[in-house]
Amino acid sequence: MPSGGPLPGFGPALRQAGRATVRLVLAAATAFGSYLFITVLLLTAIGTVAVAGAFLLPETVLLIRRIAGAKRQQTAVWTGREIPEAYRPLTGTVRERVRTAVRDPGTFTDLRWMAAYYLYGWLPVLMVPLWPAGLVVDGVRCGLLRRPAVVLPLIGRLADLDAAWSTALLTPSPKARLAERVEELTETRADAIAAHGAELRRIERDLHDGTQARLVSLSMRIGLARRAYDTDPEAARSMLSQAQDLAEEALTELRHVVRGVHPPILTDRGLAGAVRALAASSGLEVAVHLDGLTDGSRAPAAVEAAAYYVVAEALTNVAKYGGVAEAGVRLARVPRGLLVLVRDEGQGGADESRGTGLLGIRRRVAALDGTTTVTSPPGGPTVIEVELPCVW
Structure with a gap:
């Protein structure tokens, strides 16, 4: 093989292996962080059992969500497909937050991934050192000319495998998605009720302050016109004219109210x-x-x-x-x-x-x-x- 040129097809493989290496380095950093997180999990478990430290549980779950979120983002960058999240919001009193954290299916999903990652997360750490061994410096024969054809694709496949496992483990379960959907529908239903109530109050206010007032005035004008009809026809005619104006104004107000409901x-x-x-x-x-x-x-x-x-x-x-x-x-x-x-x-x-x-x-x-x-x-x-x- 000539010593003055690169191996055929080595350039694309090198670039792909470079991307895979970055991916594996990030995966290794996440694995290292998850190992350190074992201490936090133990302290939380002890505190929860002791009841006095139960307030640690929601905060620990939030940290787990952030770690899992970082892994979702890494995987999405590699695969080009987003991994959805489905979590219940941790709000309210300490007791409510603890209950939500324990009952949230998303918590089980994240813990399942973290437990599995403790087993396979060390693989990126072992494979990254193989990357320099696969390099061939142009013009130098070191007996490893065939290594890139084996090592570089292996690094890429390992990155694919890590992404596939992470996707399978971090994808929310149907139960979690259903719970998220129920939470969303509950919130939108509350908003819809609030909007409906505000709309009813607006219609009531418009009818009371506008249309009803004009109709009351209209009724009074017609009553006065009836009384004055025999004794003062001119005054009665004027009152009837005013009553007609009030009726037209009331109709205008009603049209305005109707437009607010459905134009x-x-x-x-x-x-x-x-x-x-x-x-x-x-x-x-x-x-x-x-x-x-x-x-x-x-x-x-x-x-x-x-x-x-x-x-x-x-x-x-x-x-x-x-x-x-x-x-x-x-x-x-x-x-x-x-x-x-x-x-x-x-x-x-x-x-x-x-x-x-x-x-x-x-x-x-x-x-x-x-x-x-x-x-x-x-x-x-x-x-x-x-x-x-x-x-x-």
Whole structure:
């Protein structure tokens, strides 16, 4: 074999082995950390049995979650596939946190992986030293010219094996995923109830302060007109005219309430037309972009109403707090359903804790199993992105 050139195919194998080595070094570091963690586990077990140290258990479980999370991330980088997590939040009193930590299926999954890793985690430590032995310096014959063809692929296969075992052990069980889903549905159900309650209070307030007051005044005007009809026809005519005005105002108030429940314009024009009309009447210069909504297909009524509410609330926030006269709205069909995006170049700094607008959006979207992302750094821009799952 010529001494002046590299081995055929050695370059790609070298690069792949380099990636595998980095992977194995990280795996070895994780294994070393998990071995050191045995002391923490023993102290936690002793403290839990002694009851007085039971508060250590939730903190230890959180540390285990971080170690397992680091391993998931390492594996995802190597395989290109994310390993999902399914944990119950450790909140509440010490007793509640201990009970959650013990009953969480994710805790068993992580402990199972850690126990198995104590057995096979030392393999990367032993294999990494073989890597220098597989190197062939160009132009130097040392009797190991055939070693790269054996050692380098072996390192790659070991990295694949470690990733496969970690994926199998760290993937949440169906029970854990079900528990996470139940927790998520419980939270969204609470949000939906809260949003529904707020909506009922708003309707009640609008009816009481607006429509009901006008109807009471209308009834009084008609009663006075009846009494004055025989003695003062002109006064009765004036009162009837006022009563007609009050009836028209009451109808306007009722239409406003109905629009808050389900805007009729959605039924008449569809979501695209309703959002265009909303943008035109917002007092802002709004650019509306539609992707895939022009073929006549309609999303479910609840989804359209939620999307309309998101746009209306977001544009109201821009007009009140944005400090700009322009905004952009995008509606798009996506694989999971409907995407709603509202953007403005205003002052930013939107905070959900300081008002009910963004919180109302998040609750209404969560009630439909959707997602809400709000990005609003100081100085802007503010972007509200909502994805509503549905079948077209």
